[in-house]
Amino acid sequence: MAAMAAPALRKYHLNGPRYTSYPTALQLDDFNPELLKQRCQQADAKPLSLYLHVPFCHSLCYYCGCNKQITRQTHKAQVYLDYLMREITQRYQLFTERSVTQIHFGGGTPTYLSDEQLTRLMAHVRQCFEVTDDAEVSIEIDPRQMTLPRLKHLFELGFNRLSIGVQDFDKKVQKAVNRVQDEEHIVELVRFARELGFASVSLDLIYGLPHQSAASFADSVNKVLKIRPDRLSVFNYAHMPEKFAAQRRIDEQTLPDSAERMAIFSLASELLCAQGYVCIGMDHFALEDDELARAQRHGSLHRNFQGYTTQGDCDLLGLGVSAISQINGLIVQNEKVLKHYYQAMDKKGEALAKGYALTEDDRLRAEVIKQLICHFHLSYAHIEKAFHIQFEAYFAKEIERLKAMMADGLLSMSSTGIQVTDAGRSLIRAICMQFDRYLPQSRQQAFSRII
Ligand SMILES: C[S@@+](CC[C@H](N)C(=O)[O-])C[C@H]1O[C@@H](n2cnc3c(N)ncnc32)[C@H](O)[C@@H]1O
Ligand code: SF4
Numbered sequence: 001m002a003a004m005a006a007p008a009l010r011k012y013h014l015n016g017p018r019y020t021s022y023p024t025a026l027q028l029d030d031f032n033p034e035l036l037k038q039r040c041q042q043a044d045a046k047p048l049s050l051y052l053h054v055p056f057c058h059s060l061c062y063y064c065g066c067n068k069q070i071t072r073q074t075h076k077a078q079v080y081l082d083y084l085m086r087e088i089t090q091r092y093q094l095f096t097e098r099s100v101t102q103i104h105f106g107g108g109t110p111t112y113l114s115d116e117q118l119t120r121l122m123a124h125v126r127q128c129f130e131v132t133d134d135a136e137v138s139i140e141i142d143p144r145q146m147t148l149p150r151l152k153h154l155f156e157l158g159f160n161r162l163s164i165g166v167q168d169f170d171k172k173v174q175k176a177v178n179r180v181q182d183e184e185h186i187v188e189l190v191r192f193a194r195e196l197g198f199a200s201v202s203l204d205l206i207y208g209l210p211h212q213s214a215a216s217f218a219d220s221v222n223k224v225l226k227i228r229p230d231r232l233s234v235f236n237y238a239h240m241p242e243k244f245a246a247q248r249r250i251d252e253q254t255l256p257d258s259a260e261r262m263a264i265f266s267l268a269s270e271l272l273c274a275q276g277y278v279c280i281g282m283d284h285f286a287l288e289d290d291e292l293a294r295a296q297r298h299g300s301l302h303r304n305f306q307g308y309t310t311q312g313d314c315d316l317l318g319l320g321v322s323a324i325s326q327i328n329g330l331i332v333q334n335e336k337v338l339k340h341y342y343q344a345m346d347k348k349g350e351a352l353a354k355g356y357a358l359t360e361d362d363r364l365r366a367e368v369i370k371q372l373i374c375h376f377h378l379s380y381a382h383i384e385k386a387f388h389i390q391f392e393a394y395f396a397k398e399i400e401r402l403k404a405m406m407a408d409g410l411l412s413m414s415s416t417g418i419q420v421t422d423a424g425r426s427l428i429r430a431i432c433m434q435f436d437r438y439l440p441q442s443r444q445q446a447f448s449r450i451i
Helices: 006-010 033-042 075-095 115-128 148-156 171-176 183-196 214-227 245-249 258-274 291-298 338-348 360-375 380-387 396-407 428-433
Strands: 048-054 099-107 130-141 161-167 200-207 231-236 277-280 284-287 302-304 307-309 315-319 324-327 330-334 352-357 377-379 411-413 417-420
Touching: 033 075, 033 324, 033 330, 033 352, 048 075, 048 115, 075 115, 075 315, 075 338, 115 148, 130 148, 148 183, 161 183, 183 200, 183 214, 200 214, 200 258, 214 258, 231 258, 258 277, 258 284, 277 291, 284 291, 302 360, 315 330, 338 352, 360 377, 360 380, 360 428, 377 380, 396 411, 396 428
Parallel strands: 048 099, 048 315, 099 130, 130 161, 161 200, 200 231
Antiparallel strands: 231 284, 277 284, 302 307, 315 324, 324 330, 330 352, 377 417, 411 417
């Protein structure tokens, strides 16, 4: 990946969204739940992707920006499970015509639930929804709490994809973020997952953590290459100590600066691409024959609240505290605080807190941003055909702003479209921000640094 000169790079020391949706969740506001019901009835019977959020964890990783609650009181999981199952019972009635082709359990740590609790939850999901035989069923696991018998149990429950949080193999980094874990155990988990028949194993790494350098991170990447997961997320550390109190325990003096962060990602990307991985969008890698890589090649890659996905044709139904749904032109979010989630379920029988109905202009901009962040390329003809506009006239101001980025070598423009260069790939969020009409009004501090 090409590097950028330091003075030009400084211009892009910005905060910005990760564009798992457009508009971002910041636009969500008071919302009438009746609109969701109406839109569900109007929608053609698109397949459904389910997201189930389990917010509990056993211990606190200082870098964590997820919606989670650290607790040793395991009985809390039972209370939560009862509410979550009630929410499923209430929600599935809006979707009786739909089949479910994807299920993802995220968190927090979904395996905070016991084997018996996960069995009950999965049985309830299958009882309520029509889950297809070939559905992708994935779960995020924390290797520190995962044993081989538990992994076998997950497979028997129908999970066929695993996502394992690794972050970094370097012990100094692990200690600084309060997440020390055993490398051998991760190797053993992946080996056993393959033996059981899991269709795909994905690992999460984070760059930008304390004490990391390009050289130290390359050691972790080389260890990953020996494990050879099907997919790999290499997340840019979102450091927002005003928002996530635990991050204040991280000594900022030990964080790599922007230039080092870019060097870390460049080297990691080089190492991975030299060994048969393809760069997917801004922070994912996949083996060349993986479905994500194929979707990218065929132009069908999609992005939603779960990140990059092949299932662009699905509506997304989020269940559990803070979960977000994207359904038929609506984005809606459940109550984010556990106590409020319980109260809403008790009082209203549903947990929806906020929402937003996309306008035609939002849909158009969402498609532009999706094309850029998934494919690093935008064909004006594709947008013009789908939205009946003349691209260069509609986006005259945006194109003017992009000219400065073109001068910095981040992209090229022609009369037919926009092509992001290698140097521009790591600044793709800044490029997408040019098409975001809400950004000047929304607080940029609400987002993490883009590099
Ligand atoms: C819900 S956790 C994964 C499951 C499990 N709780 C674990 O930690 O292994 C989701 C992933 O988000 C990423 N993540 C969490 N906080 C982050 C942050 N502040 N910046 C970037 N990535 C972050 C980590 O890579 C983590 O593995
Ligand atoms: S990274 Fe995972 S285990 Fe650590 S606090 Fe966040 S959600 Fe919990």
